[in-house]
């Protein structure tokens with residue numbers, strides 16, 4: 008069992024949530040994808056006020072249909088049979104969360120992580136560019152995944168950002184992250200986002216700390232971290 012698996016067992020399996028079956032997961036991922044389209048349509052629509060009000064009433068009715076059966080907490084899925092879980096509604100990478108772009112993170116052979124993604128106008132900050140807080144959110148997740156890939160996951164303790172150039176929305180972006188150092192409960196990692204021309208737009212450095220409860224003292228941190236478990 009890897010170090011990450013061990014932490015996952017201690018931290019994420021603490022509070023039992025009912026795991027979702029694959030068929031429900033696929034159906035809800037499809038729903039979330041349509042809601043992303045809806046959100047994008049809401050941001051860009053130029054319909055008249057009466058039409059906007061009519062659509063609002065339909066959307067309210069749809070929310071009521073979904074609320075007819077509610078989970079108390081966001082959904083998880085089990086990985087294998089050993090208590091490991093994956094958070095399906097993570098706000099960065101969760102396929103079941105319409106707020107997530109989603110950013111799909113791959114683990115690379117060099118021990119780091121990478122992703123190729125596009126952010127649409129929903130994530131605009133300065134006109135025609137991505138909101139800096141959205142870039143920070145993507146980088147926090149990516150850096151956290153790099154720490155996990157290194158077998159030394161943790162909670163974000165510090166996150167430092169250097170915005171070198173504006174990040175455009177609506178074009179293909181790439182991002183990578185890798186651990187630079189791990190010492191005791193602390194792990195440092197670096198990440199960058201690059202535009203379509205390959206030039207860096209944002210650089211980030213983070214330090215993650217593994218909570219004491221997750222460090223084999225038999226206790227628990229009492230809650231589920233907002234990470235998304237590595238696939239597989």
Ligand SMILES: CCCCCCCC/C=C\CCCCCCCC(=O)SCCNC(=O)CCNC(=O)[C@H](O)C(C)(C)COP(=O)(O)OP(=O)(O)OC[C@H]1O[C@@H](n2cnc3c(N)ncnc32)[C@H](O)[C@@H]1OP(=O)(O)O
Pocket residue numbers: 011014015018147148149150151152153155160161162163164165216217218219221232233234235236237
């Ligand atoms: C947990 C396991 C996760 C597992 C994940 C597995 C799979 C993942 C897969 C896929 C990717 C996941 C991607 C996730 C991405 C998103 C992550 C987030 O958004 S996390 C939410 C935001 N962060 C918080 O809310 C933290 C809030 N803070 C805390 O919970 C604590 O402060 C914590 C755990 C960070 C530290 O608490 P203490 O009680 O363990 O720390 P003390 O024992 O006081 O200090 C230990 C050492 O660390 C330093 N330290 C503590 N906090 C520091 C800080 N904020 N900055 C700098 N140094 C700090 C101290 O000075 C001390 O240093 P000296 O050993 O004396 O040298």
